[in-house]
Amino acid sequence: MTRAPVAGPRETTVANPLFEFLLRLADDRLVLGHRLSEWCGHGPILEEDIAMANIALDLVGQANAVLRLAGETEGAGRDEDALAYLRDETGFRNAQLVELPKGDFAFTMVRQFLFDAFSVLQWEALKQWKLPTLAGIAAKALKEDTYHLRHTSDWLLKLGDGTGESHARAQRALDDSWRFTGELFECDAVDGAVAEHGIVLNSATAHSRWHSMVSDVVARATLDLPKDTPMATGGRRGRHTEFLGHLLSEMQIVVRSHPGAKW
Amino acid sequence: MSRATTSRDEILGILHAVKDPEVPVLSVVELGIVRDVIVEGDVVTVRITPTYSGCPAMHEIERDIVGALEAQGITGAVVELVYAPAWTTDWIGADAREKLRAAGIAPPGPADHGAVITLARRRATVHCPYCGSASTQLKSEFGSTACKAIHVCNACDQPFDEFKAF
Numbered sequence: 169m170t171r172a173p174v175a176g177p178r179e180t181t182v183a184n185p186l187f188e189f190l191l192r193l194a195d196d197r198l199v200l201g202h203r204l205s206e207w208c209g210h211g212p213i214l215e216e217d218i219a220m221a222n223i224a225l226d227l228v229g230q231a232n233a234v235l236r237l238a239g240e241t242e243g244a245g246r247d248e249d250a251l252a253y254l255r256d257e258t259g260f261r262n263a264q265l266v267e268l269p270k271g272d273f274a275f276t277m278v279r280q281f282l283f284d285a286f287s288v289l290q291w292e293a294l295k296q297w298k299l300p301t302l303a304g305i306a307a308k309a310l311k312e313d314t315y316h317l318r319h320t321s322d323w324l325l326k327l328g329d330g331t332g333e334s335h336a337r338a339q340r341a342l343d344d345s346w347r348f349t350g351e352l353f354e355c356d357a358v359d360g361a362v363a364e365h366g367i368v369l370n371s372a373t374a375h376s377r378w379h380s381m382v383s384d385v386v387a388r389a390t391l392d393l394p395k396d397t398p399m400a401t402g403g404r405r406g407r408h409t410e411f412l413g414h415l416l417s418e419m420q421i422v423v424r425s426h427p428g429a430k431w
Numbered sequence: 432m433s434r435a436t437t438s439r440d441e442i443l444g445i446l447h448a449v450k451d452p453e454v455p456v457l458s459v460v461e462l463g464i465v466r467d468v469i470v471e472g473d474v475v476t477v478r479i480t481p482t483y484s485g486c487p488a489m490h491e492i493e494r495d496i497v498g499a500l501e502a503q504g505i506t507g508a509v510v511e512l513v514y515a516p517a518w519t520t521d522w523i524g525a526d527a528r529e530k531l532r533a534a535g536i537a538p539p540g541p542a543d544h545g546a547v548i549t550l551a552r553r554r555a556t557v558h559c560p561y562c563g564s565a566s567t568q569l570k571s572e573f574g575s576t577a578c579k580a581i582h583v584c585n586a587c588d589q590p591f592d593e594f595k596a597f
Contacts, residue, residue, distance in 0.1 A: 215570065215571035215573070215581070218571065218573050218574065218575075219571065219572065219573035222485075222573040222577055223573075224485075225483075225485035225487070225577060226483060226484050226485045226577065227485070228485055229481070229483065229484030229485025229486065230484040230485070232484070232485075233484060233514065300514075300515050301514055301515070303515060304513070304514025304515030304516070304517060305484070305514050307514075307515065307516070307517035308481070308483075308484055308514065308517040308518065309484055311517065311597055312483060312484060315572070315595075315597075318572075319572055319573075
Protein backbone atom coordinates (compact mmCIF):
# COMPACT_ATOMS: atom_id res chain seq x y z
CA MET A 169 0.00 0.00 0.00
CA THR A 170 1.35 3.40 -0.88
CA ARG A 171 1.10 5.97 1.82
CA ALA A 172 -1.62 8.46 0.90
CA PRO A 173 -1.13 12.12 1.72
CA VAL A 174 -2.35 13.09 5.17
CA ALA A 175 -5.33 15.41 5.22
CA GLY A 176 -4.25 18.93 6.05
CA PRO A 177 -5.74 21.37 8.50
CA ARG A 178 -8.59 23.71 7.77
CA GLU A 179 -9.19 24.58 4.15
CA THR A 180 -11.28 27.49 3.06
CA THR A 181 -13.40 25.38 0.75
CA VAL A 182 -14.33 21.78 1.35
CA ALA A 183 -13.76 19.83 -1.84
CA ASN A 184 -15.78 16.78 -0.81
CA PRO A 185 -18.33 17.64 1.87
CA LEU A 186 -19.74 14.10 2.06
CA PHE A 187 -16.28 12.72 2.80
CA GLU A 188 -15.81 15.39 5.45
CA PHE A 189 -19.21 14.61 6.96
CA LEU A 190 -18.44 10.88 7.16
CA LEU A 191 -15.07 11.58 8.81
CA ARG A 192 -16.78 13.59 11.53
CA LEU A 193 -19.28 10.81 12.09
CA ALA A 194 -16.61 8.10 12.22
CA ASP A 195 -13.96 9.99 14.17
CA ASP A 196 -16.32 10.69 17.08
CA ARG A 197 -16.80 6.90 17.47
CA LEU A 198 -13.23 5.91 16.79
CA VAL A 199 -11.72 8.30 19.33
CA LEU A 200 -14.36 7.69 21.99
CA GLY A 201 -14.12 3.93 21.44
CA HIS A 202 -10.37 4.13 21.96
CA ARG A 203 -10.78 6.21 25.12
CA LEU A 204 -13.24 3.70 26.49
CA SER A 205 -10.97 0.79 25.67
CA GLU A 206 -8.39 2.31 28.03
CA TRP A 207 -10.54 0.93 30.85
CA CYS A 208 -10.08 -2.64 29.68
CA GLY A 209 -8.62 -4.51 32.66
CA HIS A 210 -9.07 -1.45 34.90
CA GLY A 211 -12.86 -1.32 35.40
CA PRO A 212 -14.17 -0.82 38.93
CA ILE A 213 -16.01 -4.16 38.78
CA LEU A 214 -15.71 -7.05 36.35
CA GLU A 215 -19.18 -6.54 34.82
CA GLU A 216 -18.41 -2.91 34.10
CA ASP A 217 -15.03 -3.76 32.64
CA ILE A 218 -16.83 -6.07 30.20
CA ALA A 219 -19.53 -3.47 29.53
CA MET A 220 -17.02 -0.75 28.62
CA ALA A 221 -15.07 -3.12 26.38
CA ASN A 222 -18.32 -4.12 24.64
CA ILE A 223 -19.40 -0.52 24.12
CA ALA A 224 -15.92 0.36 22.84
CA LEU A 225 -16.13 -2.53 20.39
CA ASP A 226 -19.48 -1.31 19.06
CA LEU A 227 -18.13 2.22 18.60
CA VAL A 228 -14.95 1.12 16.86
CA GLY A 229 -17.04 -1.21 14.66
CA GLN A 230 -19.31 1.67 13.70
CA ALA A 231 -16.26 3.82 12.91
CA ASN A 232 -14.82 0.99 10.83
CA ALA A 233 -17.94 0.78 8.66
CA VAL A 234 -18.26 4.55 8.24
CA LEU A 235 -14.55 5.01 7.47
CA ARG A 236 -14.76 2.33 4.78
CA LEU A 237 -17.61 4.28 3.22
CA ALA A 238 -15.61 7.51 3.61
CA GLY A 239 -12.66 5.95 1.79
CA GLU A 240 -14.93 4.89 -1.09
CA THR A 241 -16.46 8.36 -1.17
CA GLU A 242 -13.04 10.00 -1.30
CA GLY A 243 -11.94 7.73 -4.13
CA ALA A 244 -8.24 8.24 -3.41
CA GLY A 245 -7.43 4.64 -2.55
CA ARG A 246 -7.54 5.05 1.23
CA ASP A 247 -9.32 2.29 3.08
CA GLU A 248 -10.61 2.31 6.67
CA ASP A 249 -7.21 1.31 8.06
CA ALA A 250 -5.40 4.07 6.18
CA LEU A 251 -7.92 6.59 7.42
CA ALA A 252 -7.76 5.41 11.03
CA TYR A 253 -4.02 4.90 11.34
CA LEU A 254 -2.35 7.22 8.85
CA ARG A 255 -4.04 10.54 9.45
CA ASP A 256 -2.42 13.06 11.75
CA GLU A 257 -4.13 14.99 14.49
CA THR A 258 -5.16 17.89 12.25
CA GLY A 259 -6.82 15.42 9.88
CA PHE A 260 -9.19 14.16 12.58
CA ARG A 261 -12.67 15.65 12.64
CA ASN A 262 -14.05 14.44 15.98
CA ALA A 263 -15.61 16.77 18.50
CA GLN A 264 -13.27 17.67 21.35
CA LEU A 265 -15.61 16.09 23.91
CA VAL A 266 -14.61 12.57 22.92
CA GLU A 267 -10.85 13.11 23.03
CA LEU A 268 -10.72 14.35 26.63
CA PRO A 269 -8.83 11.91 28.91
CA LYS A 270 -10.95 9.18 30.44
CA GLY A 271 -10.64 10.77 33.90
CA ASP A 272 -12.27 8.89 36.76
CA PHE A 273 -15.15 6.45 36.25
CA ALA A 274 -17.69 9.22 36.84
CA PHE A 275 -16.18 11.35 34.07
CA THR A 276 -16.12 8.39 31.68
CA MET A 277 -19.79 7.61 32.33
CA VAL A 278 -21.02 11.23 32.26
CA ARG A 279 -19.16 11.97 29.03
CA GLN A 280 -20.43 8.72 27.51
CA PHE A 281 -24.00 9.54 28.56
CA LEU A 282 -23.83 13.03 27.00
CA PHE A 283 -22.45 11.56 23.79
CA ASP A 284 -24.87 8.60 23.67
CA ALA A 285 -27.85 10.95 24.00
CA PHE A 286 -26.52 12.89 20.99
CA SER A 287 -25.54 9.79 19.07
CA VAL A 288 -28.96 8.13 19.11
CA LEU A 289 -30.53 11.26 17.67
CA GLN A 290 -27.87 11.43 15.00
CA TRP A 291 -28.32 7.79 13.94
CA GLU A 292 -32.10 8.14 14.07
CA ALA A 293 -31.86 10.93 11.48
CA LEU A 294 -29.24 9.15 9.37
CA LYS A 295 -31.20 5.93 9.04
CA GLN A 296 -33.62 7.88 6.84
CA TRP A 297 -30.81 8.87 4.47
CA LYS A 298 -30.99 8.18 0.77
CA LEU A 299 -27.56 6.52 0.82
CA PRO A 300 -28.56 2.91 1.58
CA THR A 301 -25.21 1.85 3.06
CA LEU A 302 -25.15 4.69 5.55
CA ALA A 303 -28.84 4.21 6.34
CA GLY A 304 -28.13 0.53 7.08
CA ILE A 305 -25.14 1.32 9.30
CA ALA A 306 -27.27 3.89 11.12
CA ALA A 307 -30.18 1.51 11.72
CA LYS A 308 -27.85 -1.00 13.36
CA ALA A 309 -25.87 1.62 15.29
CA LEU A 310 -29.07 3.17 16.60
CA LYS A 311 -30.00 -0.10 18.29
CA GLU A 312 -26.52 -0.42 19.77
CA ASP A 313 -26.33 3.14 21.03
CA THR A 314 -29.83 3.02 22.50
CA TYR A 315 -28.63 0.06 24.57
CA HIS A 316 -25.52 2.05 25.58
CA LEU A 317 -27.64 5.06 26.51
CA ARG A 318 -29.79 2.96 28.83
CA HIS A 319 -26.65 1.70 30.49
CA THR A 320 -25.02 5.11 30.91
CA SER A 321 -28.20 6.85 32.05
CA ASP A 322 -28.52 4.11 34.65
CA TRP A 323 -25.02 4.93 35.87
CA LEU A 324 -25.90 8.63 36.04
CA LEU A 325 -28.66 7.71 38.49
CA LYS A 326 -26.44 5.37 40.51
CA LEU A 327 -23.59 7.87 40.77
CA GLY A 328 -25.62 11.05 41.16
CA ASP A 329 -28.08 9.59 43.62
CA GLY A 330 -25.46 7.42 45.33
CA THR A 331 -22.98 8.35 48.04
CA GLY A 332 -21.68 11.84 48.78
CA GLU A 333 -18.45 10.93 47.04
CA SER A 334 -20.09 9.54 43.89
CA HIS A 335 -22.46 12.51 43.73
CA ALA A 336 -19.59 15.01 43.99
CA ARG A 337 -17.59 13.21 41.31
CA ALA A 338 -20.57 12.97 38.94
CA GLN A 339 -21.36 16.67 39.41
CA ARG A 340 -17.75 17.62 38.77
CA ALA A 341 -17.70 15.48 35.63
CA LEU A 342 -20.87 17.14 34.36
CA ASP A 343 -19.47 20.61 35.07
CA ASP A 344 -16.15 19.81 33.39
CA SER A 345 -17.64 18.27 30.24
CA TRP A 346 -20.53 20.66 29.68
CA ARG A 347 -18.61 23.26 27.68
CA PHE A 348 -17.67 20.58 25.17
CA THR A 349 -21.26 19.66 24.33
CA GLY A 350 -22.02 22.68 22.13
CA GLU A 351 -19.75 21.43 19.40
CA LEU A 352 -21.95 18.38 18.86
CA PHE A 353 -24.70 20.62 17.54
CA GLU A 354 -22.64 22.96 15.38
CA CYS A 355 -23.79 23.40 11.82
CA ASP A 356 -21.59 24.58 8.98
CA ALA A 357 -21.17 24.47 5.21
CA VAL A 358 -20.46 20.72 5.29
CA ASP A 359 -23.84 19.98 6.84
CA GLY A 360 -25.52 22.33 4.39
CA ALA A 361 -23.87 20.64 1.43
CA VAL A 362 -24.80 17.09 2.42
CA ALA A 363 -28.38 17.92 3.40
CA GLU A 364 -29.51 16.75 -0.05
CA HIS A 365 -29.00 13.17 1.15
CA GLY A 366 -31.28 13.54 4.15
CA ILE A 367 -31.60 15.21 7.50
CA VAL A 368 -28.44 16.31 9.29
CA LEU A 369 -28.72 16.61 12.98
CA ASN A 370 -27.82 20.13 13.93
CA SER A 371 -31.16 21.77 14.16
CA ALA A 372 -32.49 23.61 17.15
CA THR A 373 -35.11 20.86 17.47
CA ALA A 374 -32.47 18.17 17.86
CA HIS A 375 -30.61 20.19 20.43
CA SER A 376 -33.79 20.73 22.39
CA ARG A 377 -34.61 16.99 22.30
CA TRP A 378 -31.09 16.23 23.51
CA HIS A 379 -31.37 18.87 26.20
CA SER A 380 -34.66 17.54 27.52
CA MET A 381 -33.40 13.93 27.54
CA VAL A 382 -30.23 14.97 29.39
CA SER A 383 -31.92 17.30 31.86
CA ASP A 384 -34.52 14.65 32.73
CA VAL A 385 -31.84 12.10 33.69
CA VAL A 386 -29.68 14.73 35.40
CA ALA A 387 -32.64 15.85 37.53
CA ARG A 388 -33.53 12.27 38.51
CA ALA A 389 -29.88 11.73 39.38
CA THR A 390 -30.22 14.70 41.80
CA LEU A 391 -27.49 16.51 39.88
CA ASP A 392 -27.53 20.14 38.77
CA LEU A 393 -27.46 21.02 35.11
CA PRO A 394 -24.47 23.32 34.55
CA LYS A 395 -25.12 26.97 33.78
CA ASP A 396 -24.82 28.19 30.22
CA THR A 397 -21.20 28.67 29.33
CA PRO A 398 -19.17 29.61 26.23
CA MET A 399 -18.71 26.42 24.22
CA ALA A 400 -15.41 24.95 23.02
CA THR A 401 -15.08 24.55 19.26
CA GLY A 402 -12.59 23.55 16.56
CA GLY A 403 -12.61 19.74 16.40
CA ARG A 404 -14.73 19.58 13.24
CA ARG A 405 -12.05 21.66 11.47
CA GLY A 406 -9.10 19.68 12.81
CA ARG A 407 -8.30 21.87 15.81
CA HIS A 408 -7.99 19.75 18.89
CA THR A 409 -7.08 19.84 22.54
CA GLU A 410 -3.59 18.77 23.59
CA PHE A 411 -4.98 15.31 24.37
CA LEU A 412 -5.77 13.95 20.91
CA GLY A 413 -2.16 13.75 19.73
CA HIS A 414 -1.21 11.56 22.66
CA LEU A 415 -4.18 9.27 22.05
CA LEU A 416 -3.30 8.92 18.36
CA SER A 417 0.34 8.19 19.07
CA GLU A 418 -0.73 5.22 21.16
CA MET A 419 -3.47 4.10 18.75
CA GLN A 420 -1.32 4.37 15.61
CA ILE A 421 2.15 3.37 16.74
CA VAL A 422 2.10 -0.29 15.73
CA VAL A 423 0.80 0.35 12.22
CA ARG A 424 3.19 3.25 11.68
CA SER A 425 6.21 1.40 13.07
CA HIS A 426 5.59 -1.66 10.93
CA PRO A 427 4.10 -0.38 7.65
CA GLY A 428 2.23 -3.07 5.77
CA ALA A 429 2.62 -5.65 8.55
CA LYS A 430 0.03 -8.43 8.61
CA TRP A 431 -0.98 -10.64 11.49
CA MET B 432 -16.95 -22.42 -9.56
CA SER B 433 -15.76 -25.65 -11.02
CA ARG B 434 -18.93 -27.74 -10.83
CA ALA B 435 -21.29 -27.28 -13.70
CA THR B 436 -24.44 -26.57 -11.77
CA THR B 437 -24.81 -25.74 -8.13
CA SER B 438 -28.14 -24.46 -7.03
CA ARG B 439 -28.81 -21.79 -4.47
CA ASP B 440 -30.35 -24.41 -2.18
CA GLU B 441 -27.24 -26.60 -2.39
CA ILE B 442 -25.09 -23.62 -1.42
CA LEU B 443 -27.39 -22.85 1.51
CA GLY B 444 -27.11 -26.48 2.54
CA ILE B 445 -23.32 -26.18 2.64
CA LEU B 446 -23.54 -22.92 4.60
CA HIS B 447 -25.74 -24.67 7.19
CA ALA B 448 -22.57 -26.46 8.27
CA VAL B 449 -20.70 -23.19 8.90
CA LYS B 450 -21.08 -22.44 12.60
CA ASP B 451 -20.89 -19.02 14.17
CA PRO B 452 -17.50 -18.90 15.93
CA GLU B 453 -18.96 -17.25 19.04
CA VAL B 454 -22.21 -19.22 19.21
CA PRO B 455 -21.08 -22.53 17.74
CA VAL B 456 -24.43 -24.27 18.32
CA LEU B 457 -25.91 -22.21 15.48
CA SER B 458 -24.96 -21.91 11.84
CA VAL B 459 -24.49 -18.60 10.09
CA VAL B 460 -27.73 -19.33 8.23
CA GLU B 461 -29.71 -20.02 11.41
CA LEU B 462 -28.43 -16.79 12.96
CA GLY B 463 -29.64 -14.80 9.97
CA ILE B 464 -26.14 -13.63 9.07
CA VAL B 465 -26.44 -15.07 5.56
CA ARG B 466 -28.89 -12.79 3.77
CA ASP B 467 -28.73 -14.07 0.23
CA VAL B 468 -26.96 -16.42 -2.13
CA ILE B 469 -26.64 -15.48 -5.78
CA VAL B 470 -25.44 -17.92 -8.42
CA GLU B 471 -24.50 -16.19 -11.66
CA GLY B 472 -22.74 -18.34 -14.19
CA ASP B 473 -19.52 -19.45 -12.53
CA VAL B 474 -19.64 -17.03 -9.65
CA VAL B 475 -21.28 -17.64 -6.27
CA THR B 476 -21.91 -14.53 -4.20
CA VAL B 477 -22.88 -14.87 -0.54
CA ARG B 478 -24.31 -11.76 1.09
CA ILE B 479 -23.79 -11.54 4.82
CA THR B 480 -24.69 -8.92 7.40
CA PRO B 481 -22.93 -8.25 10.72
CA THR B 482 -24.81 -8.94 13.93
CA TYR B 483 -23.22 -6.08 15.86
CA SER B 484 -21.08 -3.35 14.25
CA GLY B 485 -18.10 -4.41 16.30
CA CYS B 486 -18.56 -8.16 15.97
CA PRO B 487 -14.96 -9.43 15.84
CA ALA B 488 -16.01 -12.71 14.23
CA MET B 489 -17.02 -11.29 10.84
CA HIS B 490 -13.64 -11.86 9.19
CA GLU B 491 -13.53 -15.40 10.49
CA ILE B 492 -17.07 -16.05 9.26
CA GLU B 493 -16.11 -14.77 5.82
CA ARG B 494 -13.10 -17.10 5.73
CA ASP B 495 -15.17 -20.05 6.97
CA ILE B 496 -17.80 -19.52 4.28
CA VAL B 497 -15.24 -19.39 1.49
CA GLY B 498 -13.46 -22.43 2.99
CA ALA B 499 -16.64 -24.51 3.32
CA LEU B 500 -17.58 -23.85 -0.30
CA GLU B 501 -14.06 -24.66 -1.49
CA ALA B 502 -14.20 -27.96 0.37
CA GLN B 503 -17.23 -28.82 -1.79
CA GLY B 504 -15.39 -27.85 -4.98
CA ILE B 505 -16.88 -24.39 -5.31
CA THR B 506 -13.96 -22.02 -5.70
CA GLY B 507 -13.77 -18.27 -6.00
CA ALA B 508 -16.90 -17.51 -3.99
CA VAL B 509 -17.40 -13.83 -3.24
CA VAL B 510 -18.61 -12.74 0.19
CA GLU B 511 -20.31 -9.36 0.26
CA LEU B 512 -21.05 -7.39 3.42
CA VAL B 513 -24.45 -5.69 3.41
CA TYR B 514 -25.83 -3.38 6.10
CA ALA B 515 -29.48 -2.97 5.19
CA PRO B 516 -31.81 -4.20 6.51
CA ALA B 517 -30.15 -4.21 9.93
CA TRP B 518 -29.78 -7.63 11.54
CA THR B 519 -32.32 -8.54 14.20
CA THR B 520 -32.66 -11.52 16.52
CA ASP B 521 -36.22 -11.90 15.17
CA TRP B 522 -34.60 -13.70 12.21
CA ILE B 523 -33.56 -16.58 14.47
CA GLY B 524 -36.10 -19.36 13.91
CA ALA B 525 -37.86 -21.62 16.40
CA ASP B 526 -35.53 -24.61 15.89
CA ALA B 527 -32.47 -22.43 16.39
CA ARG B 528 -33.95 -20.97 19.57
CA GLU B 529 -34.39 -24.48 20.91
CA LYS B 530 -30.74 -25.23 20.14
CA LEU B 531 -29.71 -22.13 22.08
CA ARG B 532 -31.79 -23.21 25.07
CA ALA B 533 -30.31 -26.69 24.96
CA ALA B 534 -26.84 -25.13 25.04
CA GLY B 535 -27.68 -23.15 28.19
CA ILE B 536 -28.31 -19.84 26.46
CA ALA B 537 -31.73 -18.24 26.99
CA PRO B 538 -33.09 -17.41 23.51
CA PRO B 539 -33.96 -13.80 22.66
CA GLY B 540 -37.45 -12.42 23.19
CA PRO B 541 -39.08 -10.27 20.52
CA ALA B 542 -36.86 -7.34 19.46
CA ASP B 543 -38.02 -3.82 20.15
CA HIS B 544 -38.50 -2.14 16.79
CA GLY B 545 -40.19 0.90 18.27
CA ALA B 546 -39.46 4.16 16.56
CA VAL B 547 -39.19 5.99 19.87
CA ILE B 548 -35.92 6.17 21.75
CA THR B 549 -36.73 5.24 25.30
CA LEU B 550 -34.63 5.02 28.41
CA ALA B 551 -37.00 2.55 30.02
CA ARG B 552 -35.36 -0.69 31.02
CA ARG B 553 -36.73 -3.82 29.51
CA ARG B 554 -39.04 -5.87 31.69
CA ALA B 555 -39.46 -9.04 29.67
CA THR B 556 -39.14 -12.22 31.71
CA VAL B 557 -36.07 -14.29 30.87
CA HIS B 558 -36.60 -17.96 31.66
CA CYS B 559 -33.73 -20.05 32.99
CA PRO B 560 -32.55 -22.35 30.16
CA TYR B 561 -31.66 -25.04 32.74
CA CYS B 562 -34.73 -25.36 34.99
CA GLY B 563 -37.21 -23.16 33.13
CA SER B 564 -37.91 -20.92 36.12
CA ALA B 565 -39.21 -17.44 35.43
CA SER B 566 -37.57 -16.19 38.61
CA THR B 567 -34.26 -14.92 37.25
CA GLN B 568 -32.30 -11.72 37.63
CA LEU B 569 -30.17 -9.70 35.26
CA LYS B 570 -26.60 -9.56 36.56
CA SER B 571 -24.96 -7.70 33.70
CA GLU B 572 -26.31 -6.15 30.51
CA PHE B 573 -23.05 -7.01 28.78
CA GLY B 574 -21.58 -10.49 28.60
CA SER B 575 -18.86 -12.61 27.08
CA THR B 576 -19.80 -11.59 23.54
CA ALA B 577 -21.60 -8.53 22.14
CA CYS B 578 -24.81 -10.52 21.68
CA LYS B 579 -25.21 -11.78 25.26
CA ALA B 580 -26.21 -10.57 28.72
CA ILE B 581 -25.60 -12.41 32.00
CA HIS B 582 -28.41 -13.58 34.28
CA VAL B 583 -28.67 -15.79 37.30
CA CYS B 584 -31.52 -18.15 38.16
CA ASN B 585 -33.10 -17.68 41.60
CA ALA B 586 -34.51 -21.21 41.57
CA CYS B 587 -31.45 -23.28 40.65
CA ASP B 588 -28.70 -20.69 41.34
CA GLN B 589 -27.29 -21.25 37.88
CA PRO B 590 -25.71 -18.27 36.11
CA PHE B 591 -26.55 -18.26 32.41
CA ASP B 592 -26.21 -16.25 29.20
CA GLU B 593 -29.16 -14.63 27.51
CA PHE B 594 -29.05 -13.98 23.78
CA LYS B 595 -30.15 -10.34 23.88
CA ALA B 596 -33.23 -9.34 21.92
CA PHE B 597 -31.84 -6.94 19.35
